[in-house]
Amino acid sequence: MQPGIVHLGLGAFARAHTAVYTEDAMLAAGDFEWGIVGVTQRSDTVARQLAPQDGLFTVVERGEAAGPLRVVSSIVDVISGRDNPDLVVERIAAPATRIVTLTITEKGYRFDPQTRTLDLKDPEIQADLAGRAPHTAIGQIVRGLQQRSLTGAGPVTVVSCDNLPGNGELTGTLVRNFAGALPAPESEPLLAWLPGNATFPSTMVDRMVPATTPGDLDGVEHELGLRDEAAVVAETFKQWVIEDNFAAGRPRWEDAGAVFSSDVANWEAAKLRLLNASHSMLAYLGLAAGKETISDAVAADSFRSACRRMLLQEALPSITLPAGLDGEQYCDEVLRRFANPALGHTTAKVGSDGSQKIGLRLLPTIRGIFDAGRAPAWAALAVAAWMHHVATTPEADLDDPLTAELNATLPARRDADTVVPALLGFRPIFEQDLAEHGGFRKLLLDWYRIIETNGTIDNGPDGLGNEINHG
């Protein structure tokens, strides 16, 4: 197997999704030029786990019709990006590399969500621009592309696999923003090279992959007879829809079940605003009610019913479905997937990084329903539950890249009347028109009060469930 892909962000998702598709494609097509060089970003844990195992790791499927344990072999090399940033650039610039894939999560892009451009004020971006060996993913990609342009290493495709609308177009913009911010003698030739030599197809990725627990590793050891420190757990479902715009060839991912489509934008919007939006909603309702997992949260009748109403009455009517997707069936399947008790996907994990997710998953639905002259009561419940989570979680425990900024925005006294207006003023999430929308504010205030007084009881006459059922 030859290395052909550099993957930035070698977390559990990449191993259970992208690496599996790539191995299946290589096996089906007999084309072994697409081995993956995996790069860990912020922590070197996965690189340390995989290196002594020659990149091999186990995928454990959980749920109905789960397959047997599977050892995946598409990762040919691993690099700790934090410790070896120059090596990352070198691998991106290597002539053998024809694709760079990314799963770096929303926050890894370091962009301004309102303008969808690179946050040039971000200190890490500034340090990368100043010329150090780059630590940020965008910096690593640009330096790698720059070297390719200087050495004639040939064209390359950069494939974002994160839950962001228009993720390909966005990545292309951020790369050009970074390149454009370099000193003119560097930026001009690079900006001239990019259009003919780099493409940025968009993709929609889907597979629920919780964090691996020590218990999972013990279970694998028991079944496999080997200790695998890098095993990952996943649901059986997986999906990948990709725009077919590759500059220098690609694996036959379609032989592994991926779908090439010219309608990725609608696939991504549907996935974000149906699956991810309801995932976030269940996470924050679940956190308020002390539910540890998504399957516990969706098992509460009231939470499931609030989620269904958000999906069917608000999210579905405000999106354009891609051809061939049955919206109601998709929503039913999403709720069924959430109910998988064997997955152990925690509300804390799905609820993390809310500042990066709320704006993409819920606010477009809220705008769409207001534009249609209705009140988005259920999507607003999800936003109110997020506000409650942010305002009631001690700063040290809030898992969000904007924790400090959120806490600086929050008032000392925290109830509906103080928290809702304060967080509505948080510009990285709420644009001014929405922040000043009286109907939106009223919905948030009403729900916040209800969560505050009844939130921890999902059912019963005094519970949030009762309010939801009469909502």
Ligand code: CS2
């Ligand atoms: C989840 C996603 O953590 C989250 O925010 O909503 O990671 C979700 O599990 C995946 O997008 C499913 O494809």
